[in-house]
Amino acid sequence: MDVAVSVQGLYKSFGEDEVLKGVTRDFEEGKIHGIVGNNGSGKTVLMKCICGFLRPTRGKVLVRYREVGKDMDFPENMGIIIETPGFLPGLTGMKNLRLLASLQKKAGNETIAETIxxxxxxxxxxxxxxxxxxxxxxxxxxxxAIMENPSLLILDEPLNGLDKHGVQEMRALIKGLRDEGKTILLASHNQGDIDELCDTVCEMDGGIMTMVRES
Ligand SMILES: Nc1ncnc2c1ncn2[C@@H]1O[C@H](COP(=O)(O)OP(=O)(O)OP(=O)(O)O)[C@@H](O)[C@H]1O
Known part of the structure; x- marks a missing residue:
């Protein structure tokens, strides 16, 4: 199997508080991988370690066989939604995305407009x-998250705040991205999202990961 993300013996502590307790899991390319679990079980911390936003206390994360924080600071070709996206409130949507796109210079105005x-x-x-x-x-x-056509998407509760119609539309979009070959890690509390979207599902419980469903 082609592994997009390999999490190996990952521990993360904040002071005395051990939030990840030896998480090990390979996430296969081209699938939607659901991560479920109660509030505070460590889903977001795990995703932040994968993105390179947090350094693990022990263990490592490989993205396409390169170690995050060692071979690279952040995985390349990655789109992220973690917590509420921080946009500048005084600018239009188009201007906000143009500003963000100017950092990487991968998406031009037409691509941004098309993505919107x-x-x-x-x-x-x-x-x-x-x-x-x-x-x-x-x-x-x-x-x-998708405007630069990333091959890896880390989505933490991406459908929060959407109405029924919006949820249906964005579920179809996420499935379409998977069908284009992208690898998607999706944390969600919504069982409907998990059932409809995910090819594999694992559960975080007190910093420990268990498998719920393999494809
Ligand atoms: N920067 C931080 N400093 C200290 N503790 C933190 C930090 N970030 C997360 N934690 C703690 O780590 C634990 C796991 O948090 P995390 O955000 O990963 O939970 P979660 O599973 O994503 O929960 P939710 O479903 O509410 O989003 C919590 O107890 C939280 O307080």
Whole structure:
């Protein structure tokens, strides 16, 4: 099997608090991998370690066989939604994404506009993001994560705040991204999202990971 992300004996402590307790798991390329678990079970901390935002206390994360924090600071070709996407409230959605895209210079204006349309928003909308509804902000967050066509997506509760219709649309989008060959790690509390989207499911419980469903 082609492994996109390999988590090997991962421990993470904050002071006395051991939040990850030896997590080991390979996530196969081209699939949607669900991560479920109660509040505080360590899902976000695990995702932050995979992204290189947090350094593990022990163990390692390999993304496409290169170690995060050693062979590279952050995995390349990665799109992320972790916690609420931080946009500048006074700018339009298009301007926010253009600003973020200017860092990597991978996505031009047409690609950004196309991505905004793909998540069901209007790239010509003059309304500043500060006046967006929660669902619109979430859609823009998804656009930001996918605009540079990453091959790995780390999505922590990406469908939060969306109404029923929005959830259906964004589920279809996420499945479409998987069908394009992308690898997706998806943390969710929504059983419907997990059942419909995920090829494999694992559960975090008190910093320990157990397998729930293999494809
Ligand atoms: N920067 C930090 N400093 C100290 N403790 C932290 C930090 N980040 C997370 N924690 C602790 O790690 C534990 C796991 O948090 P985490 O955010 O990974 O949970 P989660 O499974 O994502 O929960 P939720 O479902 O609520 O999003 C919690 O007890 C949290 O307080």
């Amino acid at each position: 349309r793909r998540v069901g928003l209007d790239p010509a909308l003059k309304k500043p993001v500060g006046k967006y509804s929660l669902g619109m902000r979430q859609r823009l967050g998804i656009a930001q």
